[in-house]
Amino acid sequence: MRAPQLVVHHDKELMAQAAAARLITKVVDAQATRGSASVVLTGGRNGNGLLAALASSPARDAVDWSRLDLWWGDERFLPDGDPERNHTQACEALLDAVPLDPARVHAMPASDGEYGDDADAAAAGYAAELASAARSASGSASGSEDHGPVPTFDVLMLGVGPDTHVASLFPELPAVRETQRMVVGVHGAPKPPPTRITLTLPAIRAAREVWLLAAGEDKAKAAAIALSGAGEIQAPAAGAYGRRRTLWLLDDAAASQLPRGLYRPAIP
Numbered sequence: 401m402r403a404p405q406l407v408v409h410h411d412k413e414l415m416a417q418a419a420a421a422r423l424i425t426k427v428v429d430a431q432a433t434r435g436s437a438s439v440v441l442t443g444g445r446n447g448n449g450l451l452a453a454l455a456s457s458p459a460r461d462a463v464d465w466s467r468l469d470l471w472w473g474d475e476r477f478l479p480d481g482d483p484e485r486n487h488t489q490a491c492e493a494l495l496d497a498v499p500l501d502p503a504r505v506h507a508m509p510a511s512d513g514e515y516g517d518d519a520d521a522a523a524a525g526y527a528a529e530l531a532s533a534a535r536s537a538s539g540s541a542s543g544s545e546d547h548g549p550v551p552t553f554d555v556l557m558l559g560v561g562p563d564t565h566v567a568s569l570f571p572e573l574p575a576v577r578e579t580q581r582m583v584v585g586v587h588g589a590p591k592p593p594p595t596r597i598t599l600t601l602p603a604i605r606a607a608r609e610v611w612l613l614a615a616g617e618d619k620a621k622a623a624a625i626a627l628s629g630a631g632e633i634q635a636p637a638a639g640a641y642g643r644r645r646t647l648w649l650l651d652d653a654a655a656s657q658l659p660r661g662l663y664r665p666a667i668p
């Protein structure tokens with residue numbers, strides 16, 4: 401596992417804008433190289449802030465939205481359209497404003513969908529959807545390296561919680577200990593709502609690049625813990641890394657407790 405790369409921006413808004421520009425470039429490059437791109441979205445304020453910044457970016461439509469596959473790292477297990485669902489918030493922040501191919505937008509199941517209120521069955525259903533996408537990608541002309549149980553995501557984004565959780569992998573809870581399944585149901589999550597669906601660490605680690613978003617004073621302790629050698633069970637963010645790159649995108653406030661020398665502060 402390569403050491404994570406850190407980039408620290410002056411404030412939350414600048415981090416969102418810069419991360420949005422970074423994502424546009426990454427998607428445009430993937431589409432130029434392989435004809436399509438695959439991105440995993442995250443919920444939360446930092447994740448939605450990035451999407452909103454992307455929606456207002458002058459470079460937004462450099463992306464060919466019809467050739468972008470969108471997945472989610474986790475979802476609050478609520479009825480479709482519930483304002484608290486990550487999918488609902490992503491649609492409000494960006495997705496409703498761009499011409500995506502609906503067949504390539506892979507929302508996690510809702511609690512009033514085909515699996516009813518069974519979060520574990522819904523998680524298994526999403527895992528099957530990921531596996532199917534991986535198989536079809538590996539058969540494609542692009543010669544994609546997809547061969548595992550999930551597609552090779554170009555970028556997988558994760559907001560970092562104040563307790564170091566990422567997706568819906570919370571410290572010490574069963575989901576962060578999962579080593580076989582790619583998607584699991586979460587029950588009794590400390591961050592409401594209690595029932596969720598989440599990618600597991602093995603699924604997260606299938607991504608070419610994992611970007612962790614941490615902005616705001618309330619993330620300073622979590623960033624310091626996760627970047628100072630904590631174990632992934634106690635600090636799930638510490639276990640989130642990509643096959644080629646792990647990038648922490650922070651602002652000054654979230655970086656304020658990092659050990660000296662871990663990153664090069666911007667010129668004041």
Ligand SMILES: O=C(O)[C@H](O)[C@@H](O)[C@H](O)[C@H](O)COP(=O)(O)O
Pocket residue numbers: 442443444445446447474475476486558559560561562565566567568591
């Ligand atoms: O469903 C969720 O709540 C998110 O996916 C969760 O993992 C979020 O990204 C972190 O809790 C950070 O959230 P904030 O950016 O709002 O602090």
